[in-house]
Amino acid sequence: MNGDGSKGKNRNDGGDGAKVLLVTGTTSGMGRVIALDAASAGYQVVATGRDPERMARLAEDASARGGALDIRHLDITDHVGVGALVREVAEEYGRIDAVVSQAGGIFALGTAEQIPMDGFRYVFERNFFGNLAVIKAVLPHLRASRGRLIVTTSANGLVGAPFNDAYASSKFALEGAVESLAPAVARHGVRTTIVEPGPVATDVMAPRRFDRLVPTEHVDGDPYPEPWELLSRIIAATGAVQPVEEIGPQILDLLTQDDPPLRFQTAPWATDFVAPKMSADLDGRKVGAANEAYLALAD
Structure with missing residues (x-):
């Protein structure tokens, strides 16, 4: 439904x-x-999420800023529901020009020894498979519109970090899928960009959220430090948390670039973090060129 609670049909580009x-x-x-x-900025935005109360407040805030949102309920772990929603949006508007797939920022702090297998599956279902379901559903429509696909992963999707074993591996998987898909x-x-933030000031960073979602298992001898306390000290020492308000303009810029990069780190800290591994190709253009050459072998 729209920000005013109404639901339109055959709206054709808003x-x-x-x-x-x-x-x-x-x-x-x-x-x-x-x-x-x-x-x-003038986009017809179809905004999806799971929490009706928060989504209602989002619509109110958009209206107060002079904009309007088409609010839809979506749980990306409901893969059938994802396909149904995308088809509905495409039918009502006649097209989908761009997609920002960024739901599923689920953490599980701890080593592979500490995190139960069900915890790994929980993280992968939300961080990897949920986003993959969205990507699969929207691609026919993005091909038709020659549109834009932006997928948010993490700096930890390129470089692993201690006690991020489940989170980093789920983001590595998403990076691999999108990097392979892009060429x-x-x-x-369809122009594709992988967005790689570092720490961002959102409620994902709340410590109680980690404990509630993916509890860790006891390891005899307690060989590891408490992971949230460790991460908090590291973040405090680096001052690396990016204001969330910076993200929106960055995404809007990527949506309008004629030749967007395959990869985009949202803050200097994220670029510095991945540079030891990726300094030869921070924006992914060399990987893109190599994959284009690979595909050209079959031409």
Whole structure:
């Protein structure tokens, strides 16, 4: 439904030629900022999330800023529901021009020894498989519109860090899938960017959220420090937390670039963190060129 609670049919680009942008995970944090900024910039934003109360407040905030959002309920772990929602949006608007898939920032702090197997599965279902379901559903529509795909992973999707074993591996998986996909869909006009933030000031960083979602198992001898306390000290020492308000303008810029990078780190800290491993190709253009050459072998 729209920000005013109504639900339209066959609206065709929002009725005013605005580009149709689907954003997942908009109940809080980066997704919320992206949806609000995009609506203010003139996009017809379809904003999805799981929490009805938070989504209602999001619509009110958009209206107060002079924008409007089409609010839809979506749980990205419901893969059938993902496909149904995407088809519904495409039918109502006639097209989907861009997608920002960024839901599922689920942490599980601890080593592989501490995190139960069900904890790994929980993280992967939300961080990897949920985003993959969104990507699979939207690609036919993005091919048709020669549109944009932006997928948020993490600096930990390129470089692992202690006590991020489950989180980093889920983000590595998503990076691998999107990096492999990008050159194939580029041949159909779809431009893809992987966004790699470092720590961002959102409620994902709340310590109680980690404990509630993925409890760790006891390891005899307690060989490891308490992971949240360790991470808190590291973040405090680096001053690396990025204001969430910076994310929206960065995403809007990526959506309008003629030749967007394959990879984009949102803050200097994130770039510095991945540089020892990726300094030869921070924006992914060399990887993209290598994959284009690989595909050209079959031409």
